[in-house]
Amino acid sequence: MSWNLNKVIVSQNDGLPVDWREMSPSGRIFVEIGFGNGEFLEYLARSNPEVLIVGIEVSQWCAAKGARRILAAGYENARVMHGDARFLLRHCFAPESVERVYMNFPCPWPKTRHASRRVTVPSFSDLMNYLISPGGSFELATDVDWYAQETAEVFSVNPAFRADPVEINPIRPYVTKYERKWKAMGKDTWHLTIHKDTELTEKPEGEDDWPMECEASTKKSVKEVIDSLKDCEGEGVGGRGHWVFRDAFLSDGGVGLLLVITADEGFEQHFYLKVIPNPRGVTIKVDSVGHPYRTPAMRAALLKALAAAEQQ
Numbered sequence: 001m002s003w004n005l006n007k008v009i010v011s012q013n014d015g016l017p018v019d020w021r022e023m024s025p026s027g028r029i030f031v032e033i034g035f036g037n038g039e040f041l042e043y044l045a046r047s048n049p050e051v052l053i054v055g056i057e058v059s060q061w062c063a064a065k066g067a068r069r070i071l072a073a074g075y076e077n078a079r080v081m082h083g084d085a086r087f088l089l090r091h092c093f094a095p096e097s098v099e100r101v102y103m104n105f106p107c108p109w110p111k112t113r114h115a116s117r118r119v120t121v122p123s124f125s126d127l128m129n130y131l132i133s134p135g136g137s138f139e140l141a142t143d144v145d146w147y148a149q150e151t152a153e154v155f156s157v158n159p160a161f162r163a164d165p166v167e168i169n170p171i172r173p174y175v176t177k178y179e180r181k182w183k184a185m186g187k188d189t190w191h192l193t194i195h196k197d198t199e200l201t202e203k204p205e206g207e208d209d210w211p212m213e214c215e216a217s218t219k220k221s222v223k224e225v226i227d228s229l230k231d232c233e234g235e236g237v238g239g240r241g242h243w244v245f246r247d248a249f250l251s252d253g254g255v256g257l258l259l260v261i262t263a264d265e266g267f268e269q270h271f272y273l274k275v276i277p278n279p280r281g282v283t284i285k286v287d288s289v290g291h292p293y294r295t296p297a298m299r300a301a302l303l304k305a306l307a308a309a310e311q312q
């Protein structure tokens with residue numbers, strides 16, 4: 001059987017931030033981070049038909065499996081995004097647009113040297129403050145007691161939030177396969193609910209609105225522009241993220257290609273900047289193949305290429 005996964009999988013090509021409210025029967029939105037095999041996602045869609053349920057999965061295999069599950073069940077109120085939730089939630093959702101965020105049994109990355117890989121790094125509470133609407137909540141289920149405590153502590157320093165006491169083995173409306181297996185071994189689970197009471201005081205600027213193409217008036221050739229940029233590197237806009245021009249090529253048609261690698265909050269992208277001759281100089285544009293996301297590091301790389309082209 002073939003599946004049209006595009007009916008369910010959403011990417012930034014649908015516009016940024018994605019217009020989730022328009023897809024939602026009531027305008028309400030719930031998110032599940034790291035949905036694994038998608039059974040909780042399906043449960044959320046089934047039990048909340050008036051709400052749009054958005055699942056985010058970093059594993060491509062799980063993202064496709066979850067999308068197939070939603071299609072097979074025939075739910076119109078669920079969508080899937082493939083990628084790192086820490087990045088996608090910031091860039092693909094409008095501020096304070098999500099009512100509830102669920103995260104079930106995330107990998108705790110127990111070793112200290114892997115702590116930065118935990119979904120609940122300290123900046124996570126800022127991300128949830130950006131994302132969750134006043135009156136909304138974040139719910140964590142975990143099989144690791146210290147992970148629940150650590151997450152509660154991460155939120156406790158943020159005055160926008162109020163945490164319920166961590167619960168042990170509460171009765172849950174739906175138990176996933178992972179949780180069933182864990183319980184069958186006689187083991188405990190811990191649950192944490194965090195409430196957001198206050199509104200964001202500073203609304204973040206629309207940092208995803210800038211164009212991915214610019215023109216430089218210059219007498220330099222395309223070759224001179226790309227040669228001057230090869231191996232350059234620097235910080236993203238606002239000191240966020242990092243970019244590097246890894247390689248430069250000149251096509252037979254005279255178009256320059258710069259291979260750019262960016263890292264934003266642990267989110268890495270590889271894409272090309274095209275340098276195209278025009279009568280006044282050059283046009284520099286982010287190549288859309290691979291659908292890279294607009295990030296502070298991408299913006300800084302584009303600005304660097306523009307400055308290098310215009311420099312006498």
Ligand SMILES: C[S@@+](CC[C@H](N)C(=O)[O-])C[C@H]1O[C@@H](n2cnc3c(N)ncnc32)[C@H](O)[C@@H]1O
Nearest residue numbers: 034035036056057058059084085104105176178
């Ligand atoms: C242990 S599994 C739990 C799956 C499911 N929630 C359950 O309860 O059965 C953790 C899931 O989180 C996903 N994941 C890990 N880090 C993530 C991230 N930064 N963004 C989105 N998904 C992530 C993994 O791919 C994996 O599917």
